[in-house]
Amino acid sequence: xxxxxxxxxxxxxxxxxxxxxxxxxxxxxxxxxxxxxxxxxxxxxxxxxxxxxxxxxxxxxxxxxxxxxxxxxxxxxxxxxxxxxxxxxxxxxxxxxxxxxxxxxxxxxxxx
Amino acid sequence: xxxxxxxxxxxxxxxxxxxxxxxxxxxxxxxxxxxxxxxxxxxxxxxxxxxxxxxxxxxxxxxxxxxxxxxxxxxxxxxxxxxxxxxxxxxxxxxxxxxxxxxxxxxxxxxxxx
Numbered sequence: 001x002x003x004x005x006x007x008x009x010x011x012x013x014x015x016x017x018x019x020x021x022x023x024x025x026x027x028x029x030x031x032x033x034x035x036x037x038x039x040x041x042x043x044x045x046x047x048x049x050x051x052x053x054x055x056x057x058x059x060x061x062x063x064x065x066x067x068x069x070x071x072x073x074x075x076x077x078x079x080x081x082x083x084x085x086x087x088x089x090x091x092x093x094x095x096x097x098x099x100x101x102x103x104x105x106x107x108x109x110x111x112x
Numbered sequence: 113x114x115x116x117x118x119x120x121x122x123x124x125x126x127x128x129x130x131x132x133x134x135x136x137x138x139x140x141x142x143x144x145x146x147x148x149x150x151x152x153x154x155x156x157x158x159x160x161x162x163x164x165x166x167x168x169x170x171x172x173x174x175x176x177x178x179x180x181x182x183x184x185x186x187x188x189x190x191x192x193x194x195x196x197x198x199x200x201x202x203x204x205x206x207x208x209x210x211x212x213x214x215x216x217x218x219x220x221x222x223x224x225x226x
Contacts, residue, residue: 032212043116043202043217044155051212087155091212098143098206098213099168104154 002027002092006103013078013110021073021106023088033071034100035064036087044087078110114139116205116218124224130191133221137184137205143167144186145215146178149200158201161186190223198225 003026013019025033032051036044048057050066057064061082063074073086085107089100117136125131137144145168146158157170161180178188184205190197200222204215 034214036217041219043118043204043219046214046216049212049214089155098145098160098162098204098215099157099170100145100147100155100215101157102147102155 002090002101004088004090004101004103006086006088006106008106009104010107011109013075013108015079015110015112016077018074018076018078020075021086021108023071023073023103024069025071025088025090025103026069027090027092027101029093031091031093033066034089034091035071035073036089038085038087038105047086075108078108080110080112083108083110116203116216118201118203118218118221120221121219122222122224124226125193126226127193127195129193130189131193131223132187132189133201133203133223135186135188135203135205135218137186137203138216141205141207141216142184143206143208143213144180144184145204145206146186146188147202147204148172149202149220150198155202158188193225195225198223 005024007022035047038044048064053068085105087105089102143162145160147155149155160168164180180186200220202220204217206213
């Protein structure tokens, strides 16, 4: 069975204090790994897609990396507006074109 | 370009009732997926529609059903509501449903079952 585990469940940082969020996955063939950001009362907002081990993508203060078993979302010098829940999802190769299996997310709070 | 629109945003129902939620995908997107989000289980896949056909289905009881119209708009229906159906229901659209799909989500419908 495909599984996605995110850690930590919650993370509190001071503004400017860099850290990383982890997403471990077990999947029978990976088509793609996705990172989303979700603000309270809103739907998930797409951040990145990673396709193969060794791939990296960056957007402002965020950098996502991928290995064969996990992905990291590095947050450099975070600001309060980065506070949100970050969701990781995998698209297995054998479970239909659009099916995503999500982790439960990491709730990030950045204090000024 | 307008995003994914879900209506209504909030619903309060009582046990045993049924409910219909609506989703309008991004213009040009033909694949629509539905997810249930709860604090305990996170986001769980319900079903996916493409060209008016259900292509994939998650592990939910038959009380959960959906359909897609020729303009790609989709509805999901939950019959005989239970307390445990209280959740945020999210709709996501993607372009073709083939290859790598980036799914774009709506703001969701918050369903409360009393």
